[in-house]
Amino acid sequence: MARPAAAKKKAPAEVRKRGAEHAGRKPTPPARPRVARRPRQAEDKRSVILSAALGLFSRYGLHGTSVDQVAARADVSKSNLLYYFANKEELYVSVLRELLHVWLEPLRGFSAEQDPREAIAGYIRRKLVISRDRPDASRLFCLEMIQGAPLLRDELDRELRTLVERKSEVIAEWVRSGRLRPVAPHHLVFGLWALTQHYADFAVQVQAISGRTLQDAAFFEETVDNVQRLVLDGICAPAAVPA
Amino acid sequence: MARPAAAKKKAPAEVRKRGAEHAGRKPTPPARPRVARRPRQAEDKRSVILSAALGLFSRYGLHGTSVDQVAARADVSKSNLLYYFANKEELYVSVLRELLHVWLEPLRGFSAEQDPREAIAGYIRRKLVISRDRPDASRLFCLEMIQGAPLLRDELDRELRTLVERKSEVIAEWVRSGRLRPVAPHHLVFGLWALTQHYADFAVQVQAISGRTLQDAAFFEETVDNVQRLVLDGICAPAAVPA
DNA sequence: GTCTATAATTGGATAGAC
DNA sequence: GTCTATCCAATTATAGAC
Numbered sequence: 001m002a003r004p005a006a007a008k009k010k011a012p013a014e015v016r017k018r019g020a021e022h023a024g025r026k027p028t029p030p031a032r033p034r035v036a037r038r039p040r041q042a043e044d045k046r047s048v049i050l051s052a053a054l055g056l057f058s059r060y061g062l063h064g065t066s067v068d069q070v071a072a073r074a075d076v077s078k079s080n081l082l083y084y085f086a087n088k089e090e091l092y093v094s095v096l097r098e099l100l101h102v103w104l105e106p107l108r109g110f111s112a113e114q115d116p117r118e119a120i121a122g123y124i125r126r127k128l129v130i131s132r133d134r135p136d137a138s139r140l141f142c143l144e145m146i147q148g149a150p151l152l153r154d155e156l157d158r159e160l161r162t163l164v165e166r167k168s169e170v171i172a173e174w175v176r177s178g179r180l181r182p183v184a185p186h187h188l189v190f191g192l193w194a195l196t197q198h199y200a201d202f203a204v205q206v207q208a209i210s211g212r213t214l215q216d217a218a219f220f221e222e223t224v225d226n227v228q229r230l231v232l233d234g235i236c237a238p239a240a241v242p243a
Numbered sequence: 244m245a246r247p248a249a250a251k252k253k254a255p256a257e258v259r260k261r262g263a264e265h266a267g268r269k270p271t272p273p274a275r276p277r278v279a280r281r282p283r284q285a286e287d288k289r290s291v292i293l294s295a296a297l298g299l300f301s302r303y304g305l306h307g308t309s310v311d312q313v314a315a316r317a318d319v320s321k322s323n324l325l326y327y328f329a330n331k332e333e334l335y336v337s338v339l340r341e342l343l344h345v346w347l348e349p350l351r352g353f354s355a356e357q358d359p360r361e362a363i364a365g366y367i368r369r370k371l372v373i374s375r376d377r378p379d380a381s382r383l384f385c386l387e388m389i390q391g392a393p394l395l396r397d398e399l400d401r402e403l404r405t406l407v408e409r410k411s412e413v414i415a416e417w418v419r420s421g422r423l424r425p426v427a428p429h430h431l432v433f434g435l436w437a438l439t440q441h442y443a444d445f446a447v448q449v450q451a452i453s454g455r456t457l458q459d460a461a462f463f464e465e466t467v468d469n470v471q472r473l474v475l476d477g478i479c480a481p482a483a484v485p486a
Numbered sequence: 487g488t489c490t491a492t493a494a495t496t497g498g499a500t501a502g503a504c
Numbered sequence: 505g506t507c508t509a510t511c512c513a514a515t516t517a518t519a520g521a522c
Contacts, residue, residue, distance in 0.1 A: 045505095059390055064306035066497060079500085080506055088498065117479060139389050145445045146382050147302055156451040164452050183478050186453045187469035191438055193445075198437035202388045208399040209407050210429045226430035234477030235426050236360060309515060323488055325517070 046084050049074040054095050058140035061147075062092050093151055096144065099137050100155060106130065107163055116174045120192070121228045127196035128224050132214035138200035164189055195227050289327050292317045297338050301383035304390075305335050339387065339394055342380050343402075349373065350406055359417045363435070364471045370439035371467050375457035381443035407432055438470050 052074035056065040067088050071081040085091040106126040110119040131138055144152055168185035175182055199206055199214055206212070212219040295317035299308040310331050314321040328334040349369040353362040374381055387395055411428035418425055442449060442457055449455070455462040 061304050061307060064304060064390075067499090068497070077507065078498090079508080082499065083505065086499095120478075142385065142389060142444065145448055146385060147304075147307070148447050153447075153451075156448065160448075161452055179480055180478050181472070181476065181480055183473065184465060184469050187466065188473070188478060189452075190441060190445075190449060191470070191473055194437040194441035195434055198433055201385065202433075202436075204391050204396075205388055205399065205403075206433060208396075209404055209432075222427060223430065226427050227434070229424070230426065230431070230434055230474065230477070232477050232479045233424065234473070234475050235363075235423050235431065236475045237422055237424055310517090311515075320489065321516090322490085322518085326487065329517095331516070 045076070049076065049081055049084060049091070050095055050098065053091055054099070054136050054140065057092060057095055058136035058143065061143050062088070067091070095140070096151060099140055100152065100159075102130070102134060102137050103141050104160065104163065107167065110167070110170065112170045112173045116179050117232060120231060123192060124196060124228050124231065125224050127192065128199065128214070128220070128227065131196055131200035132220060135200035135203060135214075138197050142197065142201045192231065195231065199223060288319070292319065292324055292327060292334070293338055293341065296334055297342070297379050297383065300335060300338055301379035301386065304386050305331070310334070336394055338383070342383055343395065343398060345373070345377060345380050346384050347403065347406065350410065353410070353413065355413045355416045359422050360475060363474060366435060367439060367471050367474065368467050370435065371442065371457070371463070371470065374439055374443035375463060378443035378446060378457075381440050385440065385444045434474065438474065442466060 049070065053065075053070045056070055056073060059065075067081060068078050070091070071078040074081065081091075085094065106123060110123060144150075149156055164186070167189060171180070171183070171185035171188055174180040175185075203213065210219070214220045214223065292313065296308075296313045299313055299316060302308075310324060311321050313334070314324040317324065324334075328337065349366060353366060387393075392399055407429070410432060414423070414426070414428035414431055417423040418428075446456065453462070457463045457466065
């Protein structure tokens with residue numbers, strides 16, 4: 001509560017050019033440890049820490065991860081880490097916030113004018129890309145959900161809920177106009193999420209059974225294709241489809 | 244390492260009839276605390292602890308839960324709990340083992356002779372029943388997966404994998420005989436798991452958005468129906484379905 | 487079998503020099 | 505901004521009486 005960074009949010013907002021004011025004072029910096037510091041500093045350090053934290057939190061959760069571990073992975077000392085983030089929980093929440101953005105993004109882009117097939121196929125692909133490229137984001141999100149989302153409850157009730165509401169309206173419209181079979185919009189949304197995130201959250205299981213990963217380009221395309229066909233056409237042979 | 248229960252596994256396997264060998268020695272057990280001990284003891288107490296543990300572990304994970312909390316919830320003292328389970332991890336693993344059984348069960352029952360529609364519809368319902376009645380089982384399983392299933396890896400590679408292999412063969416057969424569209428069996432299995440477990444693991448999200456729970460009978464049926472139709476017939480209007 | 491200490495450790499957070 | 509040295513709280517686990 002009584003520390004510079006601890007105050008609230010941004011700590012090392014602007015970093016003065018190092019050595020500018022020291023120029024000439026010290027003839028030779030007594031054994032400067034770092035070799036030619038890369039320009040990225042401060043603001044950048046925060047993000048290094050954040051991504052290290054994401055990696056660990058998304059696997060072991062808040063309690064399963066110690067700040068020591070995060071510090072080690074980010075290659076900073078524990079106390080240095082605590083200079084940038086007042087405490088463990090603030091770090092955790094910071095990670096979550098960044099995440100929510102990434103996670104909600106694909107949801108935004110489809111409207112009633114689009115062709116439902118196109119729109120949904122595209123959405124599935126985008127979500128699977130995230131499962132492939134940001135599995136940690138997906139996992140952490142999942143962890144939060146399982147625990148009852150104590151820290152995201154508000155966002156869940158507001159942003160996500162209203163976003164889904166709008167989206168559902170689009171789906172309902174598609175159904176009304178006869179372009180989709182009668183599905184309950186909410187359930188379709190849940191289904192799309194479930195089907196796509198599964199490949200990130202249960203990656204070990206997927207790997208244990210299929211022996212493949214989304215990293216494998218062929219497997220990725222195969223997955224996109226299968227999920228799209230499942231959702232769009234179902235699995236029953238046409239003959240069995242009544243009306 | 245030097246305690247009766249700590250030895251390895253079963254601690255109070257058989258409980259000698261209390262006082263049998265003491266008969267007559269102590270005229271009156273000095274102030275016996277419990278009032279008319281219900282017959283269920285020992286073996287039963289373990290299961291009380293186990294279910295308390297499941298409830299907490301499935302929400303907060305291994306690290307997010309303290310043995311104190313488990314003890315409190317099971318209404319025993321911490322040290323008493325540690326009499327039954329050598330240490331926290333043993334308790335955790337015990338919970339997991341019970342769980343795996345529950346979790347794998349529905350997977351066993353479908354064979355090539357069945358009608359695919361029936362078989363798959365039935366499977367979806369059974370899994371959703373589990374999501375409704377044993378959401379904690381589903382959640383804990385999910386937690387383990389996310390963490391890379393350090394403790395289930397073996398079982399995953401053996402039991403589950405071979406089980407899925409057999410199941411996939413059945414699906415492949417259905418496809419060959421033209422009763423199902425050409426789906427990759429593995430992906431179908433993943434899809435079924437994802438769609439059904441989602442309602443347990445992401446229950447808060449489902450609730451935040453739809454305002455309902457699987458506990459709500461109407462919502463449950465609605466869910467079963469929607470998932471079944473999604474998987475079997477897809478969502479695209481028949482016209483759009485090519486061949 | 488159950489309880490009351492208590493030992494032993496981990497890990498989050500702070501103080502203060504540099 | 506970064507480090508070293510602590511402090512302090514929370515937990516796991518054990519000892520030993522009853």
